[in-house]
Amino acid sequence: xxxxxxxxxxxxxxxxxxxxxxxxxxxxxxxxxxxxxxxxxxxxxxxxxxxxxxxxxxxxxxxxxxxxxxxxxxxxxxxxxxxxxxxxxxxxxxxxxxxxxxxxxxxxxxxxxxxxxxxxxxxxxxxxxxxxxxxxxxxxxxxxxxxxxxxxxxxxxxxxxxxxxxxxxxxxxxxxxxxxxxxxxxxxxxxxxxxxxxxxxxxxxxxxxxxxxxxx
Numbered sequence: 265x266x267x268x269x270x271x272x273x274x275x276x277x278x279x280x281x282x283x284x285x286x287x288x289x290x291x292x293x294x295x296x297x298x299x300x301x302x303x304x305x306x307x308x309x310x311x312x313x314x315x316x317x318x319x320x321x322x323x324x325x326x327x328x329x330x331x332x333x334x335x336x337x338x339x340x341x342x343x344x345x346x347x348x349x350x351x352x353x354x355x356x357x358x359x360x361x362x363x364x365x366x367x368x369x370x371x372x373x374x375x376x377x378x379x380x381x382x383x384x385x386x387x388x389x390x391x392x393x394x395x396x397x398x399x400x401x402x403x404x405x406x407x408x409x410x411x412x413x414x415x416x417x418x419x420x421x422x423x424x425x426x427x428x429x430x431x432x433x434x435x436x437x438x439x440x441x442x443x444x445x446x447x448x449x450x451x452x453x454x455x456x457x458x459x460x461x462x463x464x465x466x467x468x469x470x471x472x473x474x475x476x477x478x479x480x
């Protein structure tokens with residue numbers, strides 16, 4: 265069930281009986297047809313553990329399960345919306361950037377420290393980003409939100425990409441992430457991004473970067 269981009273801030277999804285999708289609460293702008301919206305307390309396809317991860321990540325609002333037959337328009341807060349299509353791989357995305365996604369995708373939660381070690385934890389404490397990142401795996405579409413537009417940067421072997429952690433939106437592929445610092449610890453006091461921290465992504469895949477450092 266692909267999302268169709270109506271404009272830079274709105275997407276449309278066509279629902280048929282037997283299909284479902286999940287959306288952020290408050291993301292529905294309008295709909296046509298016989299469509300139901302139900303709070304989801306089990307964290308989508310990821311079950312209870314996915315919801316536990318979302319709770320630990322301070323994401324208190326549950327997802328909404330969207331089912332029925334009709335057309336739904338999604339958007340939120342006037343943010344830019346980017347549609348990402350998965351073909352069996354895994355997307356890593358900040359939970360608060362998720363607008364809506366196909367119900368066929370398996371949802372989980374990854375502790376950033378598992379890839380970034382201690383520096384992954386520093387990223388969460390200093391930059392204000394969560395220590396947990398939502399994972400979506402399988403075949404389907406995901407609509408994510410960002411400030412000021414999104415650009416997809418390819419990641420190739422031997423050609424890592426360095427991203428301001430607060431400009432990071434999502435990534436997919438066989439990618440490793442590592443937070444590095446360009447300044448000494450004394451220089452980093454009071455600084456949460458930019459010159460102080462750089463998120464290095466290496467391997468093979470792509471990373472999505474927003475045009476603004478503003479946190480959603």
